[in-house]
Amino acid sequence: VIEGWDEGLQQLGRGGEAWLLIPSRLAYGPRAIEEKDISIPENSVLIFKVKILEIKKPKSKN
Known part of the structure; x- marks a missing residue:
């Protein structure tokens, strides 16, 4: 996963839509x-262009 995805997607909640413009320093x-x-x-x-359809919590490692 590129760093730009991590930064951009954290700003969105379920149903959120956005255009992510990721500079090369946060991409490859x-x-x-x-x-x-x-x-x-x-x-x-x-x-x-992204749309958050669903957010799932990670499964417990226990």
Whole structure:
């Protein structure tokens, strides 16, 4: 998970919607990402439209 997701999603509650504009320093920085169906150049700003449908608490480790 990129740091920008952590920061942006903490601001939303259930049903919340937002555009996340994540600067490269909170995304992949100088590292390029090349995978099967995706290519993200180094130092890219990432933009996501998100909607929180449900929030689940993590299961206890006990």
